[in-house]
Amino acid sequence: MGEHLTVVNHPLVQHKLTLMRDKDTPTAVFRQLLREISTLLAYEVTRNLAMTTRRVTTPIEDMDAPVLSGRKLALVSILRAGNGLLDGMLDLIPSARVGFVGLYRDEETLKPVQYYCKLPGDMPDRLVIAVDPMLATGNSSAAAIDLIKEQGATDIRFMCLLAAPEGVARMKEAHPDVPIVTAALDEKLNELGYIVPGLGDAGDRMFGTK
Ligand code: URA
Numbered sequence: 001m002g003e004h005l006t007v008v009n010h011p012l013v014q015h016k017l018t019l020m021r022d023k024d025t026p027t028a029v030f031r032q033l034l035r036e037i038s039t040l041l042a043y044e045v046t047r048n049l050a051m052t053t054r055r056v057t058t059p060i061e062d063m064d065a066p067v068l069s070g071r072k073l074a075l076v077s078i079l080r081a082g083n084g085l086l087d088g089m090l091d092l093i094p095s096a097r098v099g100f101v102g103l104y105r106d107e108e109t110l111k112p113v114q115y116y117c118k119l120p121g122d123m124p125d126r127l128v129i130a131v132d133p134m135l136a137t138g139n140s141s142a143a144a145i146d147l148i149k150e151q152g153a154t155d156i157r158f159m160c161l162l163a164a165p166e167g168v169a170r171m172k173e174a175h176p177d178v179p180i181v182t183a184a185l186d187e188k189l190n191e192l193g194y195i196v197p198g199l200g201d202a203g204d205r206m207f208g209t210k
C-alpha cells in the first residue's frame with residue numbers, strides 16, 4: 001500500500017456509516033452495520049495482497065488461475081471496540097490468525113494503559129492487520145503497533161472506521177510505515193478526546209454499555 005491514509009468513500013460504506021453516526025440507531029443495528037462495513041473495509045485493506053497462480057481444470061480446459069500467494073495473515077483486535085471490526089474481517093478471511101491487545105484509555109491523561117496482549121507466535125512471517133474502530137488521539141493505536149512490532153512484525157496495516165486528523169498525524173509520526181484504511185476522516189477531537197462529529201463511544205454503542 002502506497003498512501004499512508006486511504007479513505008474508503010464507497011457509497012455503501014458511507015451510507016452505513018451515516019446510520020451508525022445517528023445516536024438513535026439501536027445497539028443491535030449498530031453492531032450489524034459495523035460488521036458489514038468491516039467486510040467492505042477489509043476488501044480495501046487486502047486489495048494488494050501478493051498473488052500467485054494455481055493450475056485448475058475448469059469444465060472447459062486447464063488454466064493457471066490467480067490465488068493468494070500464501071503469505072500468512074494475522075488480525076489484531078485492539079480491545080474492546082476492535083472486536084466489532086474483527087467479526088466481519090473473519091467472515092472474509094476465516095483462516096487468519098487472531099491476536100488481541102488490551103489497552104484502556106486513562107480518562108485524565110488520555111494515555112493508553114496495557115492490560116492484555118496475546119499475539120500469534122510467528123509475527124515476523126505474517127502480514128498484520130490491526131483493527132480499532134476509532135483513531136482518536138492515536139495514542140492507543142500507536143502503542144498497540146509498538147507491541148506488534150516488538151513481536152517482530154514488519155508488514156503492518158491499520159484499519160479503522162473513523163479517524164481524527166490528530167490520530168492520523170500521531171500514527172504518521174510514530175509509524176510512518178503503517179498504512180491506514182478508514183471509512184471517514186472527521187473534523188477534530190473535542191476536549192474529552194472524542195471524535196467530532198464522530199459517533200460517540202464505539203465500545204459503548206456496540207455493546208450497549210454506559
Ligand atoms: N473512542 C471512541 O469510542 N470514540 C471516540 O470518539 C474517540 C475514542
